Amino acid sequence: MNLEITGLRLPLSAFALEVDARLEARITGVFGASGAGKTSLLEVIAGLRRPAAGRVALDGRVLLDAGRRFALAPERRQIGYVPQDDALFPHLNVRQNLCYSHAAGRPGHPPAITYARVVEVLNLGDLAERRVSSLSGGERQRVAFGRAVLASPRLLLLDEPLDGLDAELQQRVIPYLLTIRDEFGIPMLYVSHNADEIVALCDDVVLLDRGRCTRRGPPAALFTASPAPHYMLKPG
Amino acid sequence: MIRLGPLLRLAPLLAAGLCAGARLAAGDVMVFAAASLSDALRELAAIEQRATGDTVRLNLGASSTLARQIEAGAPADVFFSADEAKMDDLARARLIDPATRRSLLSNTLVIVVAADSPLALQSAADLLQPAVRRIAIAEPASVPAGIYAREYLRKVGLWDRLSPKFVPTENVRAALAVVESGDVDAGIVYRTDALISKRVRIAWEVPPAEGPRISYPVALVKDGGNPAGARRFLALLLSPEGRAVFAKYGFRAAP
Amino acid sequence: MPAVSSEVWQVAWFTTWVAAAGTALILAPGVALGWLLARRDWRGKILVETVVALPLVMPPVATGLILLKLLGRRGVLGHAFERLFGTELVFTWRAVVAATAVMSFPLLVRTARLALEAVNPRYEQVARTLGAGPGRTFWTITLPLAARGLVAGVVLAFARALGEFGATIMVAGYIPGRTATLSTSIYHLVQLSRDDAAWGLLAISAGLAFGALWLSELLLRRRPAA
Numbered sequence: 001m002n003l004e005i006t007g008l009r010l011p012l013s014a015f016a017l018e019v020d021a022r023l024e025a026r027i028t029g030v031f032g033a034s035g036a037g038k039t040s041l042l043e044v045i046a047g048l049r050r051p052a053a054g055r056v057a058l059d060g061r062v063l064l065d066a067g068r069r070f071a072l073a074p075e076r077r078q079i080g081y082v083p084q085d086d087a088l089f090p091h092l093n094v095r096q097n098l099c100y101s102h103a104a105g106r107p108g109h110p111p112a113i114t115y116a117r118v119v120e121v122l123n124l125g126d127l128a129e130r131r132v133s134s135l136s137g138g139e140r141q142r143v144a145f146g147r148a149v150l151a152s153p154r155l156l157l158l159d160e161p162l163d164g165l166d167a168e169l170q171q172r173v174i175p176y177l178l179t180i181r182d183e184f185g186i187p188m189l190y191v192s193h194n195a196d197e198i199v200a201l202c203d204d205v206v207l208l209d210r211g212r213c214t215r216r217g218p219p220a221a222l223f224t225a226s227p228a229p230h231y232m233l234k235p236g
Numbered sequence: 237m238i239r240l241g242p243l244l245r246l247a248p249l250l251a252a253g254l255c256a257g258a259r260l261a262a263g264d265v266m267v268f269a270a271a272s273l274s275d276a277l278r279e280l281a282a283i284e285q286r287a288t289g290d291t292v293r294l295n296l297g298a299s300s301t302l303a304r305q306i307e308a309g310a311p312a313d314v315f316f317s318a319d320e321a322k323m324d325d326l327a328r329a330r331l332i333d334p335a336t337r338r339s340l341l342s343n344t345l346v347i348v349v350a351a352d353s354p355l356a357l358q359s360a361a362d363l364l365q366p367a368v369r370r371i372a373i374a375e376p377a378s379v380p381a382g383i384y385a386r387e388y389l390r391k392v393g394l395w396d397r398l399s400p401k402f403v404p405t406e407n408v409r410a411a412l413a414v415v416e417s418g419d420v421d422a423g424i425v426y427r428t429d430a431l432i433s434k435r436v437r438i439a440w441e442v443p444p445a446e447g448p449r450i451s452y453p454v455a456l457v458k459d460g461g462n463p464a465g466a467r468r469f470l471a472l473l474l475s476p477e478g479r480a481v482f483a484k485y486g487f488r489a490a491p
Numbered sequence: 492m493p494a495v496s497s498e499v500w501q502v503a504w505f506t507t508w509v510a511a512a513g514t515a516l517i518l519a520p521g522v523a524l525g526w527l528l529a530r531r532d533w534r535g536k537i538l539v540e541t542v543v544a545l546p547l548v549m550p551p552v553a554t555g556l557i558l559l560k561l562l563g564r565r566g567v568l569g570h571a572f573e574r575l576f577g578t579e580l581v582f583t584w585r586a587v588v589a590a591t592a593v594m595s596f597p598l599l600v601r602t603a604r605l606a607l608e609a610v611n612p613r614y615e616q617v618a619r620t621l622g623a624g625p626g627r628t629f630w631t632i633t634l635p636l637a638a639r640g641l642v643a644g645v646v647l648a649f650a651r652a653l654g655e656f657g658a659t660i661m662v663a664g665y666i667p668g669r670t671a672t673l674s675t676s677i678y679h680l681v682q683l684s685r686d687d688a689a690w691g692l693l694a695i696s697a698g699l700a701f702g703a704l705w706l707s708e709l710l711l712r713r714r715p716a717a
Binding site: 298300301304369370375377378402403404405417418419420 | 559563564565569579581582664665666679682683684
């Protein structure tokens, strides 16, 4: 994939988000402390928020050009979004949640992404008729992933997907994300403040500090094991 | 910090003002009167004020509503009704001073239409024509003007056929207002009401000989707040000066 | 207790269906405006909020007077209506429906707004990213999640419409068999010193109001897990 962000500027409460980057990795990590502007960045890319200035293009297709007052509606961007609180629709059961994008009548590209396949890959078979409120934390995350994947997105945005899960559960969910990358070939933008997750999943990492991208590089360049098996940011 | 000095100097002025206010309140005469008497009584109230210093306060409305208010204990000094029945009710309840009761005025009924209405009527029966869709009338179950109208229309056999067209109003002046606004095609009010409004014209007048016997009695209400002032005002109403004012507004003497 | 006369039933029935008609009339615009106030911001929004709330705060007769000027045969709307349909608005059941609609409108907008604000915007955002346009998002996500609060609001507006007096008496008067509602009938009977008949109507009126409010409270009490 090829996500080009040029001259992005979004005023936030304490500072402004300013990003200029070209992201091409299969899974790109956005690492930073809470409040660094990570969620806002995802919202702008998804089309849920308008910046004051900037241009965003995905695979050569312009999604947003503030200078020309052009902004593609979120439903036309084909960008999946899994927010921090998974936001599963409480009034629909698991199957209805998963199929929501299909019901929306969006033609899916890669026909490889079928309901059966997603259910199999993410182990959702037993959950289909269950009410969302009866699911465990890990189950909710998998359903949220499945729902976003079934929309056949060109890019998947994940906001702290493992936040709130205990360490053991986190280890169980990470392989699913890797499967999404490999089986479905969907590039991802992965936001987290947890170094271990970033190291485990990402090929490229962007460091966001108070709205600005201060460092960039592969995980090995930015993180060091200390003490193993946990990681922390190398002083820069 | 509040400066006490100036405040203390103001105090006697305030006290005097309060006393003066209290004195004025004692001079108020509460008159409960039928709505059709509004304009005549306003003029007479002003005359009374100039002559004796009494402030006459007017509570104007349907005689039925006013009678109910007096029954419920409202502080009236004088009751001036548009029909004898309401005064009889209060007399039976011993709420008025029977010695002071006088039947003072009479009136005639007219059919009015909006001033720019093309409607022409030769008799009450012309109200049956399809061009007349709605007729305003004071509530015929309770308000004197409505009762008189019903009495007359029953007498000439038109009541049942005209009933579907009626728009009952709270008092006779409200009926007049509705005709003025153009929301109804015609209305039945007193001649005196029609005379004070430029926005209606009289389309037909019920001949006094055929019409109902209209009588406006007045009396002092017992246990009023200002019996002396009430007597003075009543005397003015009965005097030649009072009668002249009523005549000016189109009222006739009682039958 | 004396047997309830057919007259009383007629008045109760009339009051119920004009209240229902008035509520039905304001349903779509009320929810739409509630949505706008809940989800959008614009210059002059406060002005809209204030104007909409006016009938709640102004004396009903004052609102009635304004309506009378508009709906009267010489008024802007009344005249146009008569030209279009050949019949007038004031002093007919249509004016009663109009009065109840106007007086209930602010209540509906208020409760609709609260119900819609209670829906987490995240759900709507996710739906959009899954390919649903604004319309589809509203019908499949926002509305079902706000349903309880919205229905409670509608029931409340209906209850208000049942009890409407001040504006009704101004634009529709009290015409037995045509525009007499429970509240205007009670007033009329009291004027005639027929208090005991008035009590009968009062009991029905209170019963209807109680039932509607109870239902509204019930709906608002149990919230779905959000």
